[in-house]
Amino acid sequence: MSWNLKRSADRLSRFWGTLAFRLTAWYVLAGVALVIFTTASLYFLLVAELQKSTDLFLADKINVVRTMLRERPDDTDALREEIELESAARRYQQFYIRLLDERNIPLLTTPGMAEQLDLPRLTIQTQSSPERAKSVKGKNGRPFFVMSAPAVVGGSAYSDTIEIAIDVSQQEALLARYRQRFWLILLGTLAVFPLVGYQIARRGIRPVKEVARIARHISSTNLHERIQPEGYPSELASLAATFNNMLDGLEESFDRISRFSADIAHDLRTPVNIIRGEAEVALARARTVEEYREVLGSCLEEGVRLSNLIGDLLFLARAESPLAHLHRESIDIGELLSGIREYYEAPAAERGVFLTTEVPLTPVIAQLDRTLLQRAVGNLVSNALAHTPPGKSVVLGASAEAASIRIEVSDAGEGIPPEALPRVFDRFFRVDESRSQASGGTGLGLAIVQGIMLLHGGKVEIASQLGQGTQVTLSIPVSPAA
Ligand SMILES: Nc1ncnc2c1ncn2[C@@H]1O[C@H](COP(=O)(O)OP(=O)(O)OP(=O)(O)O)[C@@H](O)[C@H]1O
Numbered sequence: 001m002s003w004n005l006k007r008s009a010d011r012l013s014r015f016w017g018t019l020a021f022r023l024t025a026w027y028v029l030a031g032v033a034l035v036i037f038t039t040a041s042l043y044f045l046l047v048a049e050l051q052k053s054t055d056l057f058l059a060d061k062i063n064v065v066r067t068m069l070r071e072r073p074d075d076t077d078a079l080r081e082e083i084e085l086e087s088a089a090r091r092y093q094q095f096y097i098r099l100l101d102e103r104n105i106p107l108l109t110t111p112g113m114a115e116q117l118d119l120p121r122l123t124i125q126t127q128s129s130p131e132r133a134k135s136v137k138g139k140n141g142r143p144f145f146v147m148s149a150p151a152v153v154g155g156s157a158y159s160d161t162i163e164i165a166i167d168v169s170q171q172e173a174l175l176a177r178y179r180q181r182f183w184l185i186l187l188g189t190l191a192v193f194p195l196v197g198y199q200i201a202r203r204g205i206r207p208v209k210e211v212a213r214i215a216r217h218i219s220s221t222n223l224h225e226r227i228q229p230e231g232y233p234s235e236l237a238s239l240a241a242t243f244n245n246m247l248d249g250l251e252e253s254f255d256r257i258s259r260f261s262a263d264i265a266h267d268l269r270t271p272v273n274i275i276r277g278e279a280e281v282a283l284a285r286a287r288t289v290e291e292y293r294e295v296l297g298s299c300l301e302e303g304v305r306l307s308n309l310i311g312d313l314l315f316l317a318r319a320e321s322p323l324a325h326l327h328r329e330s331i332d333i334g335e336l337l338s339g340i341r342e343y344y345e346a347p348a349a350e351r352g353v354f355l356t357t358e359v360p361l362t363p364v365i366a367q368l369d370r371t372l373l374q375r376a377v378g379n380l381v382s383n384a385l386a387h388t389p390p391g392k393s394v395v396l397g398a399s400a401e402a403a404s405i406r407i408e409v410s411d412a413g414e415g416i417p418p419e420a421l422p423r424v425f426d427r428f429f430r431v432d433e434s435r436s437q438a439s440g441g442t443g444l445g446l447a448i449v450q451g452i453m454l455l456h457g458g459k460v461e462i463a464s465q466l467g468q469g470t471q472v473t474l475s476i477p478v479s480p481a482a
């Protein structure tokens with residue numbers, strides 16, 4: 001029982017936390033406030049208008065009697081007709097007039113007035129304001145508006161008093177009906193607005209739910225799914241577009257990672273298979289010491305290849321870690337390039353390629369990690385040598401700019417096809433799979449160069465023309481903080 005209660009309390013509190021509920025609550029609040037405001041102001045306007053028209057009517061009547069007293073004080077018949085007959089003949093909005101002399105003794109009275117109103121009190125009650133009628137309760141509870149005014153008789157110094165009272169029970173009934181309707185309208189508003197408001201709110205936030213639904217069921221297997229933002233309001237369309245962009249990025253990264261894993265598996269399998277095959281063949285029968293030596297030599301070669309590959313992968317993983325740090329030291333770039341040229345002189349000569357350096361006369365000095373930079377430039381040189389035909393040359397250049405230094409390795413080799421150019425920095429990417437595999441390249445060289453530049457806060461750019469040659473440029477900021 002208490003568990004059930006707790007569950008419904010939970011559900012209720014979750015409902016209170018929803019956007020639909022909050023929007024509905026605001027709709028209802030605003031709607032009810034508007035209804036109360038408009039109906040109440042109309043009501044008070046009506047009350048004021050009724051009061052005004054009653055005032056005018058009473059003042060008008062008083063004026064008629066006053067004029068008669070002033071103009072024709074001796075025409076008692078006309079006065080009697082006005083006071084006793086005309087008003088008594090009315091059915092609707094019955095009114096009563098009384099004319100009192102100076103000593104407050106009644107001269108003329110509309111018949112029936114004494115039955116409706118407490119006459120001695122009336123005189124005291126009406127004395128306050130002559131322009132505005134006063135509300136007074138009649139003898140049998142009926143509401144009256146009363147007004148009184150002095151009236152000069154003829155040209156004399158005498159002044160009579162006119163008292164007039166009008167039955168406003170019809171008006172009161174009208175206002176009572178109005179008030180009753182007001183409560184009905186308010187109740188109706190309270191009943192209908194939450195329903196309408198909730199529907200509007202739900203309709204408004206439907207796209208948000210849609211986005212949430214798609215986001216919820218997207219996993220690595222259906223990263224290609226996208227939200228269709230057609231018909232969404234612009235705010236939500238931009239949310240959907242942002243979400244789709246994020247999915248684009250995720251999908252691309254995911255593809256790259258899958259490709260990368262497949263490539264690693266493939267590249268690790270080849271040397272392992274070679275080692276395994278050699279060992280199996282060697283063990284198939286007894287071998288001479290010479291044969292064993294050869295097999296072990298070959299296994300060692302593959303082992304070295306494997307460990308280099310694993311070393312490269314580890315290096316790349318570390319280069320991307322934010323915790324990686326450099327051993328910076330002052331390096332003369334010209335000297336560094338000369339060292340690299342010397343190192344690659346023999347293989348270049350073997351291929352019949354000329355290897356030269358072009359550095360400015362003034363030394364270019366920068367704070368860099370020597371080992372890593374040697375490795376980066378070395379990778380570029382070995383690429384250039386591998387793709388340059390005999391008789392052509394490879395140039396190592398350096399130059400200093402305001403805030404950075406540039407190292408350029410350019411060759412006059414075969415070049416890279418434009419469609420492959422954007423991918424050469426990808427791990428394991430080789431333009432010509434079959435040829436590079438045979439020549440021993442793993443496709444990690446340029447990725448490592450890029451990793452080293454990342455660590456130095458620099459960048460690497462490649463430009464190439466098929467059949468003309470390739471230039472790779474490293475730009476590294478001089479100050480480490482830059
Ligand atoms: N100077 C160049 N001229 C022509 N093609 C190049 C040049 N440099 C790189 N490439 C192409 O880009 C590909 C990727 O180069 P990268 O250095 O990353 O790998 P790799 O040289 O094949 O292998 P690794 O450097 O790991 O031994 C190469 O396979 C090659 O096809």
Ligand SMILES: [Mg+2]
Nearest residue numbers: 379383445446
């Ligand atoms: Mg390479």
